[in-house]
Amino acid sequence: MGKTGIVLGSGLNNFSDEVEDKKIIFSDDSGFHKRKIYTGSINEKPVVLFEGRQHIYEGNDVSTVCGNVEKAKELDVDLLIITNAAGGINSVFEVGDLMIMTSHINLMQKRSDTCFNPYNRNIINNVRNVCTENSIPVRYGAYCGVTGPNYESNSEINVFKKFHADAIGMSTIHEIMRANNQGIKTIGISCITNLLRFNNMKAADHSEVVEAGKNSYERFSSLLKCLVTNSHLFT
Numbered sequence: 001m002g003k004t005g006i007v008l009g010s011g012l013n014n015f016s017d018e019v020e021d022k023k024i025i026f027s028d029d030s031g032f033h034k035r036k037i038y039t040g041s042i043n044e045k046p047v048v049l050f051e052g053r054q055h056i057y058e059g060n061d062v063s064t065v066c067g068n069v070e071k072a073k074e075l076d077v078d079l080l081i082i083t084n085a086a087g088g089i090n091s092v093f094e095v096g097d098l099m100i101m102t103s104h105i106n107l108m109q110k111r112s113d114t115c116f117n118p119y120n121r122n123i124i125n126n127v128r129n130v131c132t133e134n135s136i137p138v139r140y141g142a143y144c145g146v147t148g149p150n151y152e153s154n155s156e157i158n159v160f161k162k163f164h165a166d167a168i169g170m171s172t173i174h175e176i177m178r179a180n181n182q183g184i185k186t187i188g189i190s191c192i193t194n195l196l197r198f199n200n201m202k203a204a205d206h207s208e209v210v211e212a213g214k215n216s217y218e219r220f221s222s223l224l225k226c227l228v229t230n231s232h233l234f235t
Contacts, residue, residue, distance in 0.1 A: 004231045005048040005077035005184075006224060007068050007175065009084040009191060013051045014217055015224060018042060022049075026071070037071060042228045048075050055170055056108055057149040065171075066178040073182045078235050080179045081227060083220075086169035086190035087152065089160050090141055093167070093192050096216040098223060099139040100127055101188030104173050105165055108145045113177035118186060126233040127187060134226045136219065141166025143190055145173035157196045167192060185235050187227065191216055 008015055016022065019040035026037035035052035050068040054060045063070075072080050088097065102119055124140070131138050144160055146152075148170035152160070160168055167190045179186045193216075227234070 002078040002231070002235055003046045003048055003076055004042075004228050005050065005068075005072040005075070005080040006228075007050040007053060007080065007082045009053075009171070011085055011193065012083055012191060012217070012220060015221055016049050016051055018221060018225070019047060019049055028052075035068075037068075039075070042225055045228050045231060047228060048072060048077055053171060053175070055149070056147050056174075057170060062113070062174050062178075065174050069175050069178045069182065069184070072179070072184060077184060079185045079187070079231050080175075081187045081189065081224065082172050082175050082179070083189045083191065084143075084169045084172045085193040086143065086167040087194050087196040088167055088192040089144075089157065089196050090139070090166040091197075093139060093195065095192055095195060096219070097139050097192040098137075098216065098219060099141050099143070099167050099190040099192060100124060101143045101172070101176075101190060102140050103142040104176070104188075105142060105144040105163055106173050108147050108170075108173060113174065113181050115177045115180045118176050118180040119188075120185065123185060123187060123234045126230075127227065130226050130230050130233065131223070134222070136223050136226060138223065139166070139192075143172065143188065144168040146170060152196055160196070168196065187234065189220075189223070191220060 022040040038049040144165035
């Protein structure tokens with residue numbers, strides 16, 4: 001039976017409490033985002049849960065940033081759900097929205113993997129059907145990846161809008177590319193934790209991002225459980 005892996009973004013780590021028969025197999029407290037890897041099950045489906053990740057802005061190379069993907073490959077994961085906390089650029093987005101990634105814009109400077117199209121249309125359509133059948137509201141859009149770790153200026157927000165980015169964050173793109181090159185199917189999900197609006201003088205900070213992720217937890221948890229339960233549709 002294939003396994004589903006889930007990489008948890010900022011503020012979303014509480015989902016590890018949903019895993020049955022949970023067993024920790026790895027722990028690393030050295031980085032800004034503490035990392036743990038668990039095995040277990042959800043609705044009798046085997047899962048591997050990745051809490052925390054490493055980022056380019058910490059001085060890491062792409063191979064290090066993709067450490068969770070390499071571990072997923074070792075553990076025979078065939079579907080990897082990669083989540084992140086992101087700022088919403090699309091004017092209709094609200095804090096707490098969940099966005100299924102349908103494409104990306106890579107402004108993260110460092111590139112290594114190439115992949116023709118990691119956003120499989122059939123997978124996205126099946127995700128859409130699962131969400132509709134289970135009455136889980138989600139958005140769809142393009143994720144813009146930047147190196148960070150700073151949040152965006154007004155001028156940068158305007159540029160990203162012209163690029164037709166819907167959300168922006170500091171992770172995920174390298175992981176999606178590496179996973180697809182390793183033969184692992186992927187679903188990217190952004191939790192919109194702050195809104196990027198021109199002339200919004202209120203600066204975001206990491207604690208607010210984490211808090212917003214916690215506030216959207218119920219919807220996020222429902223979505224992940226549905227995707228894991230229906231993982232056979234995506235592989």
